[in-house]
Amino acid sequence: MELDTFIKHFEDAVEDLESGILTPETSFKDLKSWDSLAVLTVTDAMDMEYAVTLRKADFESAATVVQLFEIVQSKLTK
Amino acid sequence: MCNDFVTPENWAFTSSTHWPSLKSMPKCRFLDVRITGLVTCVPPHEKCIDDELELFGGNMQQLKRLKKTIGLHKRRVVDADTTAADLCEQAARRLIEETAVELAQIDAVICVTQTPDYSQPCNAAVLHGRLGLLKDCAALDVNLGCSGYVYGLWLAHTMIASGGCERVLLLAGDTISRLVHAKDRAVAPLFGDGGSATLIERSAGAPAAFFSLQTDGSGYDKLMVPAGGARQPCSAATSLVAEDAAGNIRSPENLFMDGAEIFNFSITEEPKSVTELLEYASVEAGAVDFYVFHQANRYILGNIAKRLKLDPAKVPMETVERFGNQSSASIPSAICGELSATLAGCDSAQMLLSGFGVGLSWASALVEFRDLSVCELIDYTS
Numbered sequence: 464m465e466l467d468t469f470i471k472h473f474e475d476a477v478e479d480l481e482s483g484i485l486t487p488e489t490s491f492k493d494l495k496s497w498d499s500l501a502v503l504t505v506t507d508a509m510d511m512e513y514a515v516t517l518r519k520a521d522f523e524s525a526a527t528v529v530q531l532f533e534i535v536q537s538k539l540t541k
Numbered sequence: 542m543c544n545d546f547v548t549p550e551n552w553a554f555t556s557s558t559h560w561p562s563l564k565s566m567p568k569c570r571f572l573d574v575r576i577t578g579l580v581t582c583v584p585p586h587e588k589c590i591d592d593e594l595e596l597f598g599g600n601m602q603q604l605k606r607l608k609k610t611i612g613l614h615k616r617r618v619v620d621a622d623t624t625a626a627d628l629c630e631q632a633a634r635r636l637i638e639e640t641a642v643e644l645a646q647i648d649a650v651i652c653v654t655q656t657p658d659y660s661q662p663c664n665a666a667v668l669h670g671r672l673g674l675l676k677d678c679a680a681l682d683v684n685l686g687c688s689g690y691v692y693g694l695w696l697a698h699t700m701i702a703s704g705g706c707e708r709v710l711l712l713a714g715d716t717i718s719r720l721v722h723a724k725d726r727a728v729a730p731l732f733g734d735g736g737s738a739t740l741i742e743r744s745a746g747a748p749a750a751f752f753s754l755q756t757d758g759s760g761y762d763k764l765m766v767p768a769g770g771a772r773q774p775c776s777a778a779t780s781l782v783a784e785d786a787a788g789n790i791r792s793p794e795n796l797f798m799d800g801a802e803i804f805n806f807s808i809t810e811e812p813k814s815v816t817e818l819l820e821y822a823s824v825e826a827g828a829v830d831f832y833v834f835h836q837a838n839r840y841i842l843g844n845i846a847k848r849l850k851l852d853p854a855k856v857p858m859e860t861v862e863r864f865g866n867q868s869s870a871s872i873p874s875a876i877c878g879e880l881s882a883t884l885a886g887c888d889s890a891q892m893l894l895s896g897f898g899v900g901l902s903w904a905s906a907l908v909e910f911r912d913l914s915v916c917e918l919i920d921y922t923s
Contacts, residue, residue, distance in 0.1 A: 478606045478609070478610060479602065479606065496602075496606070498603060498606075499726075499727065499787060499800055499801070500603075500606055500607060500610060500611065502800075502801050503800065503801060503804050503840065504610065506801060506804060506805065507804075507808065507844060510805075510808060516805055516809065518801070518802070518805070519799070519801050519802065522801075
């Protein structure tokens with residue numbers, strides 16, 4: 464699982480997000496288009512791409528894109 | 542209701558040596574039972590999300606995203622004087638008229654609802670009286686929501702297969718719009734209302750009907766109305782509204798939904814449930830004519846269809862955008878509203894029906910529709 468690919472999936476999942484705007488250190492909750500719908504679409508994308516189920520607590524504990532990446536990665540290895 | 546409870550020879554459950562025993566969940570099949578007709582009644586008053594920009598803080602972009610992705614659009618809601626029982630009664634009257642069933646031939650009435658007229662007595666008893674059914678008729682409620690229609694069908698099949706009933710009237714309806722707080726964005730734009738009536742009867746030679754029923758009670762608090770029951774009776778305190786972290790406003794007397802958890806539950810359990818039922822029935826996915834899921838929202842429906850690799854043309858999805866999420870009435874609403882013309886034009890149709898939601902509870906049925914006397918969607922008239 465590569466960080467670049469993860470970011471691409473994240474970008475694709477969130478509506479109205481310009482390509483290339485995200486970096487590993489982006490605080491995704493500060494994005495203008497981050498809302499409860501984005502939580503659903505990112506959850507969906509992670510399930511489809513990595514067969515990983517993200518829970519509400521996962522989104523709460525991650526502040527940046529890379530932190531969410533690490534959570535998905537940790538679930539992958541379990 | 543007849544007193545002859547002799548078990549007919551044609552009944553079969555998973556313990557049968559001819560069918561796989563799946564101990565992890567109740568699955569069963571029935572022979573010689575069929576659905577004769579169904580009618581769904583919707584309230585005439587329509588609300589549209591386009592008129593509710595204020596609910597989204599004037600954020601047109603967010604409203605557009607919700608419309609496009611979730612499929613939120615219009616919904617039909619009752620006025621303060623109309624209940625689920627009223628909608629079900631009108632559906633039942635039309636069903637009785639169109640099927641020409643005599644009241645004396647109805648052995649049981651099941652009412653599936655979470656919005657009954659009273660905490661006591663049950664809606665089924667009230668409607669039994671309003672419809673003028675005979676005293677030799679069982680009447681009971683089933684307290685389930687989005688999975689409730691399939692549970693009700695299973696119960697009706699069980700009652701007939703046991704030999705206790707010849708005909709069962711299944712009423713399934715809810716007015717969830719009356720439970721949501723108007724300023725709770727997580728639920729207010731989603732829910733509509735509806736009531737349905739379905740006639741199920743013994744019919745020699747009817748093809749097998751297959752059911753699976755499942756529950757995860759550990760998730761009971763993901764979709765619930767916390768106050769109003771014995772655990773937390775309504776009081777001055779429970780009527781007070783509060784704002785949650787996401788800015789949604791509601792009181793404990795309103796419906797609460799953890800959208801992310803319900804989404805995870807839906808996309809995880811539903812495809813599995815459908816796949817396992819098809820395996821149990823030894824039916825290829827492509828042999829099913831229509832997959833009618835509980836009309837939660839278009840995003841969830843699309844997701845389930847995608848995961849099951851279904852042909853979108855076989856999966857009705859427009860009902861939720863026309864009427865909203867109608868809880869226990871959504872499956873019959875989708876059948877009556879989207880498929881009635883198609884069903885009228887074909888000899889028979891293999892239907893997979895699947896509901897999921899509050900409980901957490903989910904259930905799937907594989908049934909063949911043949912020679913329906915009626916399959917109609919009507920507007921409620923007061």
